[in-house]
Amino acid sequence: MLKYRTGLKDMPSYDVVERDWEIKVNANECNMNLPPMVEDRLMGRLSRVAYNRYPNEEYDALREQIADNHKLQKENVLLGSGSSEIIEKLFYCFGGTKAKKIVYPEPSFSMYRIYAKAAQAQGVPVPLEADYSLDVDKFVTAVNENKASLAVICNPNNPTGTGYSVSDIEFIAQNIPGNCALLIDEAYMEFYGRTSVGLLKKYPNLIIARTFSKAYGLAAARVGYMLAGKDIVTMIEKSYMPYHLNVLSLATADIVYQMRHEYVPRIQMMIAERKRMSSELDKLPGVTVYPSETNFVLIKYAKAKELNKYLETKGIGVRCFGDAPGLNNCLRISMGLREENDRWYDAIKQFVEGRA
Ligand SMILES: Cc1ncc(COP(=O)(O)O)c(C=O)c1O
Numbered sequence: 001m002l003k004y005r006t007g008l009k010d011m012p013s014y015d016v017v018e019r020d021w022e023i024k025v026n027a028n029e030c031n032m033n034l035p036p037m038v039e040d041r042l043m044g045r046l047s048r049v050a051y052n053r054y055p056n057e058e059y060d061a062l063r064e065q066i067a068d069n070h071k072l073q074k075e076n077v078l079l080g081s082g083s084s085e086i087i088e089k090l091f092y093c094f095g096g097t098k099a100k101k102i103v104y105p106e107p108s109f110s111m112y113r114i115y116a117k118a119a120q121a122q123g124v125p126v127p128l129e130a131d132y133s134l135d136v137d138k139f140v141t142a143v144n145e146n147k148a149s150l151a152v153i154c155n156p157n158n159p160t161g162t163g164y165s166v167s168d169i170e171f172i173a174q175n176i177p178g179n180c181a182l183l184i185d186e187a188y189m190e191f192y193g194r195t196s197v198g199l200l201k202k203y204p205n206l207i208i209a210r211t212f213s214k215a216y217g218l219a220a221a222r223v224g225y226m227l228a229g230k231d232i233v234t235m236i237e238k239s240y241m242p243y244h245l246n247v248l249s250l251a252t253a254d255i256v257y258q259m260r261h262e263y264v265p266r267i268q269m270m271i272a273e274r275k276r277m278s279s280e281l282d283k284l285p286g287v288t289v290y291p292s293e294t295n296f297v298l299i300k301y302a303k304a305k306e307l308n309k310y311l312e313t314k315g316i317g318v319r320c321f322g323d324a325p326g327l328n329n330c331l332r333i334s335m336g337l338r339e340e341n342d343r344w345y346d347a348i349k350q351f352v353e354g355r356a
Pocket residue numbers: 027028081082083084085109154158185187210211212213219222223224
């Protein structure tokens with residue numbers, strides 16, 4: 001018997017059914033590859049990369065660019081292999097023993113629970129209300145009563161799509177102790193347009209996490225970043241291995257960030273599609289559609305599991321939550337291209353109208 005780390009066997013895995021979908025709308029990705037102008041610039045850049053050197057320069061160049069855009073300094077920015085790496089490291093750094101409590105709403109990003117366990121901390125889920133709104137008093141009380149070391153809010157929230165106001169975030173920041181780090185996971189911020197970055201200077205315990213995987217369609221490159229006070233960045237950096245991001249990802253993210261204006265039309269298109277599909281879904285009998293500020297929509301339907309199976313037979317991959325807490329009978333559908341959205345919608349319509 002191999003002597004694995006204690007607790008590893010019981011760790012839940014990130015559980016997604018993947019296959020070669022005809023229409024893949026299950027992971028909140030962008031269904032378009034690089035814009036042609038970005039691709040052209042990137043190909044030129046990749047031909048000039050120093051493959052023989054550790055990627056110090058590229059790491060700092062991207063940090064500086066992100067810092068400038070937020071009127072911060074590069075010491076306020078930490079990059080990660082996806083925002084996943086950043087979130088996982090934050091849980092690790094603010095965890096370590098069962099005495100360290102990490103508070104997050106539920107339902108929210110399913111990895112928070114897993115990272116809390118991996119960090120050997122105690123995860124404290126705070127149930128969202130029936131409409132997935134956040135009772136900020138309840139959340140603050142949970143943070144305070146548990147003397148939490150880290151509190152996490154995903155804004156807008158995955159998988160519910162709910163956007164929380166910056167004043168709600170500030171209320172939380174104001175009413176929890178300064179020795180509890182407050183992470184706002186803004187993975188879908190570009191579709192929402194509201195950010196808590198403006199609160200960073202006022203609340204030194206605040207941390208913002210962002211990703212290139214969603215609005216910037218760069219899930220394959222695995223790049224994310226965190227914005228926070230210099231002291232927090234210095235501490236979290238200690239948990240990283242040297243040169244944790246490879247030069248191909250850094251160069252790609254650097255070009256994408258320089259050319260981020262190229263992404264505005266597609267972000268607007270995805271928002272328009274989300275609005276269109278939400279109102280179409282709303283017309284279907286027995287389907288509840290939750291308001292979304294992201295690039296996906298969450299629906300509730302009594303026969304969600306059967307509907308999911310039917311969609312699978314049509315080569316359509318959506319995310320079914322099975323019996324996950326607070327998500328019973330829920331399906332999450334990411335916005336694809338207009339034609340793709342029309343196709344999954346037709347399949348859902350057929351099923352709910354009993355024509356499947
Ligand atoms: C809320 C949220 N945070 C973080 C992530 C991680 O994204 P990535 O590691 O690709 O940056 C995801 C991915 O789905 C997410 O939904």
